Amino acid sequence: MAVQAQCNISSGSDPACYDEGSGPLAVIIIPSLLALSTLIVVSQIIWSFVTKRSSAQKITSSSSNVNEREHVQLDAGIGSLRPANVLGPLELPVQCTLEGVEVLQMGRYGPICMGQLKQDNTSTAVMIKTLKDRSTQSESAEFMDLVLFHAAVSKHENIVKLLFCQTRRTPMYLLLEASVPGNLLNFLWSLREDRCGESSVFSEKSVFLVAKQIAAGLDYLHSHHRVIHGDVAARNMLIGSAFSVKVSGLDFAFESRQKKKVDREQEANVPVKWQAPERMMRLPLTDRSDVWSFGILLYEMITLGSPPYPDLDPSEVLPRTLAHYRMKRPENCGAPLFDLIKYCCMWNFKDRPVYSAIIRLLDSYSYFADTKPLCSEVQIDVSEYKKKAGLPS
Template sequence: MAVQTQCNSSSGSDPICYEEGSGPLAVIIIPSLLALSTLIVVSQIIWSFITKRSSAQIITGSSSNVNEGDPVPLDTGFGNMRPAQDALDPWEIPAWCTLEGVELLQMGRYGPICMGQLKQDSTSTAVVIKTLKDGSNQPEASEFVDFVLFHITVSKHENIVKMLYCQTRRMPMYLVLEASVPGNLLHFLWSLREDRCGASDNFQMFSERSVYLVAKQVAAGLDYLHSYHRIIHGDVAARNMLIGSGLSVKVSGLDLAFKSRQSRTVDKEQEANVPVKWKAPERMMRRPLTVRSDVWSFGILLYEMITLGSPPYPDLDPSEVLPNTLTHYRMKRPENCGAPLYDLIKYCCMWNFKDRPVYSAIIRLLDSYKYFGDTKPLCAGQQMDFCEYRRKAGLPQ
């Protein structure tokens, strides 16, 4: 059927035509909708800019001197923190240090987590700044101070993220941690998919043998946490590891370890933040968390590395993991994964936690197996679709 049109013409102008049934109303509505959508997009951009800027100002304030904030009022409930603050005195950031180029990364448990540069004399160091949010009450501030003390205690190992400074005697309170470049291990693995096989323009080749080298450092850091401090990490995954030059690695993401050490338990909110695909069976069934539960997650980390950041259990939805694990389901051997590495993954992911190796045994196996590791750069078939990854991994959308 032919479409009929009507045209209105006014003197000295071109005729305006529209389909019959739509009328002149469409001429008004469509431009209005376009204008509204443009306004929404512009508003979102402005809001994002304001949020990032305000988060940076929480730390830097109006001055480049990090020590020009308001003193913590010791004549209120905050005075209960005095003994802890005295212990932190050697770690308080000096007046001659400045934090520059501060940018918001994400919101953390206590407040904004930012990247920046720590300027000391003529040197500049990339840092991560964990901040206590504005308006926090006394219990929250006390917990944050304890969190800082926790980092001082555990950051005395080359494979644990290093604490540099803190600020607890003035507001805002924050913790300064040394950053690594390129940084997040999971993002680094994804970047290798975008470059040529297993190589980055500014980084060395990443092969199966590299997996052994990285894994040994992670195991050493986790072994230190448990052997010296009786600490269970609780969230062992590529997203919580930092990689630097020469494939140097540091264990990060210690928030859950801190909370579980404080209370000796993991509350429901914290447990919900750990994706099920990284959890050991006993943990999925809400049994007590043990260091061997971390060993299971370490096996999943090995899978992440050899697949350049693929989500584990790629053939299963998160809700299907526990039922299949109950029937002793195992992930297929990934492409480019040699038999020794696959055997170690299976060993770490034994059903009975008592059958899993301790970290000292894992380190010995990694040392022995690395000579069997292929030195050919790892390849992945395609770039990572982040939305699809979050869905398959069971992460919040």
């Protein structure tokens, strides 16, 4: 009786506190429940492992599909670019034809040509970048990326526009809008032969007008797409009627984005007289490096296409620039414009203005700009120019 009383008081979970009639049942049920709960826990662990592994495989498969069939985003500004979605509307319509095609030069991927695009009884001047025959699969894929790049960044009035492309069959090519008169550098040279603007009045005020458009295009490239042009110069700008200007020459920008870096071969294609000090010293390229080149471009325009640093050979530019050498104020260049040139060409890239500030300064300075036509009696010898400018012959 004492033992029975003790068991009634103590916890019923104690195995010793069962009477003789319930003992065998407890011996069977309790181990079974323990085994069942263990089995459930193990099953949950196994199921969780299998589920996670399956999800990982799906993600890997999805990434593989993206790499094989889709062009992932260039950056947050450009967004996801898929050929089916982006290039479909840009494929050359069947009713369009190309006429008068002339080869200008050989490019990275194939011949670069000029021609006329015929569409609905209208004719448009175009530049044609083609992919050479017998290109490798890698070259074809890179050319497709070039088309996508132009499709993404050409949505601004001051960026050369991608009109159409042909990627569904060979030969593959893209059509970029051309301008008349065309290349800004050649236009500036033509003004020297125009006897001080008899047919086209290009003044210091015109320099501000053109410069503002170029700055707006470069600002768009960087602020919307994180694209650094890398080769800002008059030779890479297109000028049209009423001095409308578009930024062109985006090959350097595309190649550096593809490779995720700037290699020596790319850098060698940019003449040293247009390079900022940090570029000469092989330091990282920034948008402010473009601002330095923009200052050189202002010098080109106010001098009607003279080579920068006219008193220096290309080999002398680096040591003289390191010694803080600066170009002299050109003839016909007002103080506000020369101040802007010096501001853009500050030694420390952090001291140079951003494009939005440049645009504001161009707006305010234009009120003080001279309106008389710029002129120069010195004609340009192209071979001598290339030598002084450090351009390939």
